[in-house]
Amino acid sequence: MLRNYLxxxxxxxxxxxxxxxxxxxxISITLLVLxxxxxMLDQVFAPQQPETRAxxxxxxxxxxxRGENSTFNGFAGYGLLDxxxxxxxxxxxxxxxxxxFTTPGNAVSYVxxxxxxxxxxxxDGAYWQILDFSFVEGGPFxxxxxxxxxxxxxxxxxxxxxFFGKVPAVGRTLEAxxxxxxxxxxxxxxxxxxxxxxxxxWVPNSTAKSRTYRKEYLGNFMAAFLARSRTDFPRIxxxxxxxxxxxxxxxxxRQMFQKLDGGADTFFEAVSRVIFGEGxxxxxxxxxxxxxxxxxxxxxxxxxNLVNINxxxxxxxxxxxxxxxxxxxxxxxxxxxxxxxxxVLTLLGGAIGLVLAAAVLAGLNASxxxxxxxxxxxxxxxxxxxxxxxxxxxxxxVYPAWKMSRLHPVQALRGRTL
Amino acid sequence: MMRHLLKLVWNRKRANALILLEIFFTFLVVFGVGxxxxxxxxxxxxxxxxxxxxxxxxRVNMQAASDDTFTPEQVETSARLVREVGALExxxxxxxxxxxxxxxxxxxxxxxxxxxxxxxxLNEVTESFADVMRTEVVRGRWFQPADAALSWRPxxxxxxxxxxxxxxxxxxxxxxxxxDPQDPGPETRVIGVVRDFRHHGDLSGPELFVFYPxxxxxxxxxxxxxxxxxxxxxxxxxxxxxxTRRMQSxxxxxxxxxxxxxxxxxxxxxxxxxxxxxxxxxxxxLLLMVALGLLGxxxxxxxxxxxxxxxxxAIGASRREVHRQIILEQLLLTTLGVLLGAVVVIQLPVLDxxxxxxxxxxxxxxxxxxxxxxYLLSAVCxxxxxxxxxxxxxxxxxxxx
Numbered sequence: 001m002l003r004n005y006l007x008x009x010x011x012x013x014x015x016x017x018x019x020x021x022x023x024x025x026x027i028s029i030t031l032l033v034l035x036x037x038x039x040m041l042d043q044v045f046a047p048q049q050p051e052t053r054a055x056x057x058x059x060x061x062x063x064x065x066r067g068e069n070s071t072f073n074g075f076a077g078y079g080l081l082d083x084x085x086x087x088x089x090x091x092x093x094x095x096x097x098x099x100x101f102t103t104p105g106n107a108v109s110y111v112x113x114x115x116x117x118x119x120x121x122x123x124d125g126a127y128w129q130i131l132d133f134s135f136v137e138g139g140p141f142x143x144x145x146x147x148x149x150x151x152x153x154x155x156x157x158x159x160x161x162x163f164f165g166k167v168p169a170v171g172r173t174l175e176a177x178x179x180x181x182x183x184x185x186x187x188x189x190x191x192x193x194x195x196x197x198x199x200x201x202w203v204p205n206s207t208a209k210s211r212t213y214r215k216e217y218l219g220n221f222m223a224a225f226l227a228r229s230r231t232d233f234p235r236i237x238x239x240x241x242x243x244x245x246x247x248x249x250x251x252x253x254r255q256m257f258q259k260l261d262g263g264a265d266t267f268f269e270a271v272s273r274v275i276f277g278e279g280x281x282x283x284x285x286x287x288x289x290x291x292x293x294x295x296x297x298x299x300x301x302x303x304x305n306l307v308n309i310n311x312x313x314x315x316x317x318x319x320x321x322x323x324x325x326x327x328x329x330x331x332x333x334x335x336x337x338x339x340x341x342x343x344v345l346t347l348l349g350g351a352i353g354l355v356l357a358a359a360v361l362a363g364l365n366a367s368x369x370x371x372x373x374x375x376x377x378x379x380x381x382x383x384x385x386x387x388x389x390x391x392x393x394x395x396x397x398v399y400p401a402w403k404m405s406r407l408h409p410v411q412a413l414r415g416r417t418l
Numbered sequence: 419m420m421r422h423l424l425k426l427v428w429n430r431k432r433a434n435a436l437i438l439l440e441i442f443f444t445f446l447v448v449f450g451v452g453x454x455x456x457x458x459x460x461x462x463x464x465x466x467x468x469x470x471x472x473x474x475x476x477r478v479n480m481q482a483a484s485d486d487t488f489t490p491e492q493v494e495t496s497a498r499l500v501r502e503v504g505a506l507e508x509x510x511x512x513x514x515x516x517x518x519x520x521x522x523x524x525x526x527x528x529x530x531x532x533x534x535x536x537x538x539x540l541n542e543v544t545e546s547f548a549d550v551m552r553t554e555v556v557r558g559r560w561f562q563p564a565d566a567a568l569s570w571r572p573x574x575x576x577x578x579x580x581x582x583x584x585x586x587x588x589x590x591x592x593x594x595x596x597x598d599p600q601d602p603g604p605e606t607r608v609i610g611v612v613r614d615f616r617h618h619g620d621l622s623g624p625e626l627f628v629f630y631p632x633x634x635x636x637x638x639x640x641x642x643x644x645x646x647x648x649x650x651x652x653x654x655x656x657x658x659x660x661x662t663r664r665m666q667s668x669x670x671x672x673x674x675x676x677x678x679x680x681x682x683x684x685x686x687x688x689x690x691x692x693x694x695x696x697x698x699x700x701x702x703x704l705l706l707m708v709a710l711g712l713l714g715x716x717x718x719x720x721x722x723x724x725x726x727x728x729x730x731x732a733i734g735a736s737r738r739e740v741h742r743q744i745i746l747e748q749l750l751l752t753t754l755g756v757l758l759g760a761v762v763v764i765q766l767p768v769l770d771x772x773x774x775x776x777x778x779x780x781x782x783x784x785x786x787x788x789x790x791x792x793y794l795l796s797a798v799c800x801x802x803x804x805x806x807x808x809x810x811x812x813x814x815x816x817x818x819x
Contacts (some may be wrong), residue, residue: 018717022710029703106675110659177673178666209671210481301443301704305711308436312718 005340012341013348016316020345022309027349028356030302031385034295035357036364039375041291043193045268048374050133050190050197054267057130058236059196059224060084061270063262064280070256073274075103077216078205081223083250084243088225092239094232095225099127103220104199107177109163116162120176121199122208128154130226131197138170138185141204145184149206153181156189158372159200176201179209192371195267196224217252225264233266240264299388306389307396310342314400321401325409334405335398342393350386357382423743423750433719434751437712441755441792444708448791449763451701453776453784454694458621460780467576467615468519468551470679472510472653475518476503476645476665479673488640496641497634499668500544503645506664508653513547514632514642520619520682521644522689530595531583538579538626539617542642544634548612550648558590558610561631571606572631576615579626580608594628606630619686623775646679705795712799716748720807731812744804745797752796756789763788 013020047054060081065072081100089095101123109116125143133140133154141152153174160169160183169183181203190197205213213219227236241263248260261280265273269282275290276283321334354377361375427434478499480492496514504512516525528537547553548560556577565572573594580589594606615627632639649657658676665674720727727740766772767781 019714022707022714025710026707029707033700033703108662108675110662113656113659115655115658178662208481209673212481298700301440301447302707304436304440304443305707308440308715309711311433311436312715315722316718 002340005337006344008337009341009344013345016313019309019313023306023345024349024352026302026305026309027346027389028353030299031350031353031382031389032356032360033298034385035353035377035382036360036375037295038378038381039357039361040193042378043191043373043375044195046378048194048376050131050187051194052132053130053226056227056230057196057224058227058233058240058264058266059222059270060240060262060264061195061222061267062274063218063260064278065218065251065257066259066261066280067255067257071278072218072257074218075220075222076262077219078213078221079215079219080217080247080250081221082214083247084240085223085225088239088243092236094228094235096228097126097130097226098223099124099130100205100221100223101127101196102205103195103222105220107201109174109176111163111175118159118162118176118200119198120201120203122203122205124205127202127224130224133187133190133197136186136188137168138183141184141202146204146206149204151179151181151207152184152204154185154187154202155183156187156200156372158189160186174201176203179207181207189372191374193373196222198372217250233264237264303388303392306392310393310396311400314338314397314404317401318404321404322407322409322411325405325407331402331405335402338398338401339394342397343390346386346390346393349389350382353385354382420750423747426743426747427750430719433715437715437751438755438758440708440711441752441796442758444705444795445756445759445788445792446762447701447704449759449784449788451698452787452791453780455698456783456787457623457776457780458690458694460777461621461623464616465614466620467613468553470519470551470683472649472651473550473679474647474649474658474661475677475679475682476647476661477518477675477677478641478643478645479675480641480669481671481673490637493635493637493639493641495669495672499665500634500642500645502664502668503647503661506661508649508657510648510650511546511550512648513550513646514544514634515547515644515646516542516632516642518644518646518677518679518682519551519617520679520686521617522686532592534583536579536583536626538628540628540630541617542630542632542639544632544642547629547646550646553615554613555610556613557588558608560610560612561629563633565631566633566636570604572609573606574610574612574629575608576612576625576627578614578624579628580611582626619683619690621687621690709795709799712796713802716800717803717806720744720803723807724810727807727810728812728814731810737808740808740810741804744807745800748796748800748804749793752792756792759788760785 042048045054051057060076062073063076063080078100085098085100088098102121104119104121107118107120109118124146125141128140136157138154140154141150145152153176155163155169155174160166163169163174164172169186171183173180173182175181181201190199192198213221225236225240227233244260244262248258251257251260262273263282265282266284268287269284272284272287273280273282276286324334358377361377364370365373365375478496480488480496500512500514503509525540526537527540528535530536543561545561545563545565548555553560555574558574560574561572575583575589575594583589584592589608589611592608594608596603596606612629614624616622616625617627618625632642634642647661655678661676662674665672730740730743731737763785767776767778
């Protein structure tokens, strides 16, 4: 029976090629846009290498200083973060590791008269245990390297190729921003969209050109905590919040600013804090609502279009339904047929959309438009999108068919519409 | 005629409601993307107010504990740095500033001017800034070294700000308020007006801009965060290395980053254009989808009305009249959808959602563009089906009965 339905569905779709094309076009393009957008969001937020442990990582990403007339929104300094995180793992066993590191800065090198620009991040030994880099050669630098201010560096593959060609680089030295570093490890390229992990050269914090950074209240530093499990998040957040309150007393310009906002967030919470919470509190639910709202806005038009097309198709087939009814087909059989037809159409559109999206993502990854992009398909979103297309398809294709199948055959035969 | 058409449309209200909905949403999409495109096009045509060619920006990182702390030694080093760079052979002129044009960040302050609060962008620059950036002074004068001795603070504003604050009045000598009215510091007076200055680059909207002076070697002024270096045309990029080495020898533990303004300009343009292009591509596919959908639905609707059309033909309507009926019906439907959309869209200026960023002429052109596109779209979609309909032979059509 199902085989018959399938055969029939394909025949019907082939008969009205233009309509089939429009439906397929709509479904596949909509899914394509949806998939590309979520691939980007995933690259920013989802746990992906090297942030495979992002689901149990919290961070202090930005802080806000607030006073009567002024607010300052920016990155914390090493001094402030050190005050907040020092001794935290000892006080709270739920915290496995803590790391303090800079945002990536620009470092210029000249190799044989050629200018090379790289992103340079300064960090500590624990960073390499919180994140899960895959090393092509060598290994990370350690807490001991950081304590002794050794001029060692981890670089990514592309940087190695730019400086040394495609040969092993461990043990060789490179110059960046006027300082010389010995390469101890080479890692796979990290996408620029991964805020915590991204850089091209990583060197110890202590190799900074002067020691003043250790006292900075504001600067260009972030901190990350690795929790033993997600269930520990509330306790860690609470502890960090208490330490923030204590750090308020050390605000350098107490006349201008009296309040220090910020806290341990997941990256998604941190973004929502900047966009919606004015730095004061994180509002992840609003950020979710924003993304969902955008998706819904975008999908309204294709949905209306799909419904429109489907309705037209069904009306066109009023007489066919009449004939089948006259020969004794039940409403159930007819509905079954239309369901199969719609499922086939949606799956076909979904498959085309998937192939297109894979091609677009591969193109984006290869084009270098987004540095080291590693965009991947999100199959969960694909299934959800497909489900939605199916819903609208069934709602607009099967419901009218079912109503029509309940008409008297004679009326249906005469082509009477609903 | 119109009433009759309305009746025809009303009689098929169920099918038409969906088409109407589709036209309505499409109108909104076209209006949104079109207005955004027009907005940037309008900005692109306006002059920048400075000349970025052959200017390099040197970002200076003094490794200070915070952005506002500096020592007299650093002030001294910074002044020496500017002197030494200016003495290099390929360099025409050097200026110091708080930030370079096209930079991503901005400094804004909301000041009381002429009894109102005005939000403006600001930059602190040294005296040679106007020479390096070739900013044209249209009224009054630019900063001079002697200004350091003034008991009040001089400011140079751009034409936009002069117009926004004082209209046609002469702004020279007028007072600019302070961010905090209780601040006991010296008052600020306007000494000059420069051409419309658009710090954020070719695609940015109108900016009200004010310059404050920064005096090199003055221990009260923070040393410049950025040096702007105008080099002779044709200076090779290799000079960057020499420049860096020279600066490093003056200030050993500072960091320098050299970026030609051409490069910051390109990245500023790309930053704005990329989302617009992505949005444009998505909108294009949406429109294509809608166009095909409308075509299909109209076609289908007409097939259903074969009898009706046949009847009209049988009692003497000419092909042209049938043609006209179908297209007019579609245009009527479009008008309804567009009117609905226009009512929604007009709320933007009425409720002042975008403020002065949405210039009236941009809004009007966007509205007209969207309307024209919708009419074109539906006319094109109705053309083929109506041709098919007009070809219906009366006898054949009536046989359907």
